Amino acid sequence: MESVDPLLLDPRHPRRVVVVGGGYAGLTFAVTLANRMRATDGIEIVLVDPRPYQQALSELDLVAAGTARPQFAELWYADVLRGLPIKVVHDRLEQVLPDLNVIRVGPRGESGTTIPYWRLVIATGAIPTIPPVPGLADRAITMWSVDDALKLQHAIEAQFRYAVTLTDPAALRRALAVTVVGGGATGVEIIGTIAKRLPPMIRRAGHDPSELTMTLIEARPDILYDLPEVQRERARKRLEKLGVRLQLGRKLVAVDETTAHLEGGVDVPSPVLVWCGGAHADPDAISWQLMCDVSGRLVCDPTLKATGTDAIYAVGDVAAFRDPKDSRVLPMLAQFAIREAEHAADSVLGEARGVAPKPFVPNMHGEFVSVGPGWGVGWMFGINVSGWFAIVMKRITYIMYWIQVGSFRLAWKRTVQMLRLRR
Numbered sequence: 001m002e003s004v005d006p007l008l009l010d011p012r013h014p015r016r017v018v019v020v021g022g023g024y025a026g027l028t029f030a031v032t033l034a035n036r037m038r039a040t041d042g043i044e045i046v047l048v049d050p051r052p053y054q055q056a057l058s059e060l061d062l063v064a065a066g067t068a069r070p071q072f073a074e075l076w077y078a079d080v081l082r083g084l085p086i087k088v089v090h091d092r093l094e095q096v097l098p099d100l101n102v103i104r105v106g107p108r109g110e111s112g113t114t115i116p117y118w119r120l121v122i123a124t125g126a127i128p129t130i131p132p133v134p135g136l137a138d139r140a141i142t143m144w145s146v147d148d149a150l151k152l153q154h155a156i157e158a159q160f161r162y163a164v165t166l167t168d169p170a171a172l173r174r175a176l177a178v179t180v181v182g183g184g185a186t187g188v189e190i191i192g193t194i195a196k197r198l199p200p201m202i203r204r205a206g207h208d209p210s211e212l213t214m215t216l217i218e219a220r221p222d223i224l225y226d227l228p229e230v231q232r233e234r235a236r237k238r239l240e241k242l243g244v245r246l247q248l249g250r251k252l253v254a255v256d257e258t259t260a261h262l263e264g265g266v267d268v269p270s271p272v273l274v275w276c277g278g279a280h281a282d283p284d285a286i287s288w289q290l291m292c293d294v295s296g297r298l299v300c301d302p303t304l305k306a307t308g309t310d311a312i313y314a315v316g317d318v319a320a321f322r323d324p325k326d327s328r329v330l331p332m333l334a335q336f337a338i339r340e341a342e343h344a345a346d347s348v349l350g351e352a353r354g355v356a357p358k359p360f361v362p363n364m365h366g367e368f369v370s371v372g373p374g375w376g377v378g379w380m381f382g383i384n385v386s387g388w389f390a391i392v393m394k395r396i397t398y399i400m401y402w403i404q405v406g407s408f409r410l411a412w413k414r415t416v417q418m419l420r421l422r423r
């Protein structure tokens, strides 16, 4: 890996492949292509991302409630890409000019520096969606970055220190509360981790964990809709056992300094409120002269090329790829981002060798959701799994990713770090 100034890139390079976004999709694409290409393919790979590291978002649950140091969810490019022929430009994509085969990178609204490409791979991901619920944007802590996870750690710590000084039992109960909104996998993982971490802290401060109020709010009648009913029920029971109250089937209508207000006049004490209510594609994507769907994701053809282009691929959360089996757009999941990126890398390599790209066929072999750090639910190869085994399988997916983008060395180093985490 070499960090370069975009101005130093040779504008005449015939086969420059520019990958924008170094998350699950972009990093997998760059590493797969670098490992599979030969010098005779004449390909130069340039990865563009403002950050010096990938944020491994699916590992954030370990950071969010203080289980792991925040750096655990950071994969530094210098470490991961060591020895690979990949140039890294630390900048942001500002403009795509498909007719000229160039992108411009630089600060928002400025014309920036031009980088010509032979193939462009857009993998700029998504950001949290915050609906216009009064007070929500000001109060909500989102969960989409290491900074968000740190913010949550600090908010919980500060609130906890304040609450345990209160002497009035009713005030204490209102102050000693954490709410997560969103009963999808992210929300369940975050509240589960919090529910496991907070009671020991409360005991240490001389209080009873029963004084703590932890709530998971979901507007739909149930949580974890992607999982079979039997797994949803197991997850609900597990959360209740951990002391989490489930507020299902009521929409959030307003948030103030201390309380989340739900439909039907239900109030939930929420001095700390985490929003895990959904995400939408990188909002800049609609300005890149490419076809977007109503949610702002870049529409792809069956080979993952951005519709109407020959030289641009879109992969990961920013891409709207329709599964040919049921015509539904693939959900925003790391496992699809990784599979799409591998396929696009093979397609680009094939194109360099005169082979036309093949259609992408998505397959999902399993899904695991942690409910607290040491227990989970999910399925693999059509079989439901739960308990510690689901967690082992979830962690194995992390290790497989580390091997794929890094090496056995990286995977070993991070596995040791993971095993040392407090459970």
Ligand SMILES: Cc1cc2nc3c(=O)[nH]c(=O)nc-3n(C[C@H](O)[C@H](O)[C@H](O)COP(=O)(O)OP(=O)(O)OC[C@H]3O[C@@H](n4cnc5c(N)ncnc54)[C@H](O)[C@@H]3O)c2cc1C
Binding pocket: 020, 021, 022, 023, 024, 025, 026, 048, 049, 050, 051, 054, 055, 056, 057, 058, 059, 060, 061, 091, 092, 093, 094, 123, 124, 125, 126, 143, 144, 185, 186, 282, 284, 315, 316, 317, 318, 332, 333, 334, 335, 336, 337, 368
């Ligand atoms: C808390 C949490 C838990 C999750 N858990 C799971 C899980 O257990 N399993 C699972 O399959 N999925 C999980 N997901 C979803 C998964 O993380 C995403 O689907 C995945 O990150 C998508 O990968 P991506 O490469 O498309 O985007 P990202 O990983 O978000 O990467 C996008 C990259 O693009 C860069 N970028 C953005 N804009 C620009 C620009 N203009 N110019 C240059 N670079 C730019 C960003 O800096 C970033 O590095 C979770 C998500 C969250 C938030």
